[in-house]
Amino acid sequence: MVSAVALLCLLPVMFLIAIAIKLESKGSIFYGAPRAGQGYRIFNLLKFRTMGQHAAAALKSLQHLNLYGDNKPVLEKADFCHYCHAHGQDCTMMITGDGQYVCEHFLNEESKGESAFFKIKDDPRITKVGKFLRNTSLDELPQLINVLKGEMSLVGNRPLPLYEAEKLTSDDAALRFMAPAGITGLWQVTKRGRKGEMSESERIELDKKYAKEHTFTKDLKLIFKTFPALIQKDNV
Numbered sequence: 001m002v003s004a005v006a007l008l009c010l011l012p013v014m015f016l017i018a019i020a021i022k023l024e025s026k027g028s029i030f031y032g033a034p035r036a037g038q039g040y041r042i043f044n045l046l047k048f049r050t051m052g053q054h055a056a057a058a059l060k061s062l063q064h065l066n067l068y069g070d071n072k073p074v075l076e077k078a079d080f081c082h083y084c085h086a087h088g089q090d091c092t093m094m095i096t097g098d099g100q101y102v103c104e105h106f107l108n109e110e111s112k113g114e115s116a117f118f119k120i121k122d123d124p125r126i127t128k129v130g131k132f133l134r135n136t137s138l139d140e141l142p143q144l145i146n147v148l149k150g151e152m153s154l155v156g157n158r159p160l161p162l163y164e165a166e167k168l169t170s171d172d173a174a175l176r177f178m179a180p181a182g183i184t185g186l187w188q189v190t191k192r193g194r195k196g197e198m199s200e201s202e203r204i205e206l207d208k209k210y211a212k213e214h215t216f217t218k219d220l221k222l223i224f225k226t227f228p229a230l231i232q233k234d235n236v
Contacts, residue, residue, distance in 0.1 A: 002154065003147035014141055017048055020129045025052050030142055036165035037181030043151040045159055046142035050130025143183045155219040156182025157207045168204070176207035179214055186210040189225040 018029045027049055035045040126134065133139035146152040152159065159181040160168070168174060187206040 003144045007144050007148065010141060010144075013138075014048075017129075017133065017138060017141075021049055021127075024129045025127050027052070034162055035159035035181070036162055036177070037152060037159040038156070038177060038179060040165060040177055041151075041181075042162065043146065043149075043159070045152075046145055048130075048133055048139040048142060050126055050133050050139050052127055140183055147183065151181070153180035153182045153219075155184055155214070155222050156180035157185050157210055158182070158188070172208075173204055175211050176204060177211075179207070179211035184222060184226040186222065189222055 021029050029049060031047045031049040031051075032044045034042050036042055130139070143152060147154060157176050157179045165177075168176065185207075186209060187203050190206065
């Protein structure tokens with residue numbers, strides 16, 4: 001009910017955002033990619049597109065900038081599907097970005113031992129409109145559709161790309177997937193966008209803490225804390 005009302009109220013804003021995206025760069029208005037939510041349930045998460053064309057293909061050259069990583073390059077091949085063909089398996093886990101396809105089987109295999117999360121500052125793939133959308137969190141608005149469909153909640157742990165979720169399958173780390181997948185959550189309102197103040201292990205611990213302790217009352221508090229956290233200074 002909340003997501004339906006919010007979508008109706010925000011429809012004019014979303015329409016203006018869609019026009020701005022189309023005017024600046026070619027490509028779709030929305031970005032959709034498989035994500036693993038509560039109980040590792042896979043669904044197509046929606047966002048406004050904030051990157052230019054061929055963003056997925058450029059990923060391999062940016063791994064050394066990962067804020068969660070140890071500055072080691074991860075990918076060395078451009079044709080990701082060769083991994084599946086070489087191992088006699090179907091390329092069933094694909095993420096789509098601006099007309100590009102990335103095989104998550106290959107991405108996960110090549111990045112074993114690396115960070116489970118990927119985020120960089122001042123990402124060169126982000127458009128000018130995309131930078132504004134990200135810094136104001138307006139790129140997340142289409143996820144209200146995911147909430148309306150019952151795939152996400154307003155509050156919860158962020159649903160992860162499949163190649164990230166595959167690295168968090170130990171008994172300890174998998175606890176984060178016991179919580180609902182949400183648009184906002186504990187780590188977003190406490191550490192969002194602060195470079196150098198959140199390690200990968202700290203983020204996982206915050207996700208686990210939310211999974212253990214979340215209640216309706218605490219979720220309401222997180223929603224109210226989200227508003228001052230919407231505007232971030234760092235471009236991540």
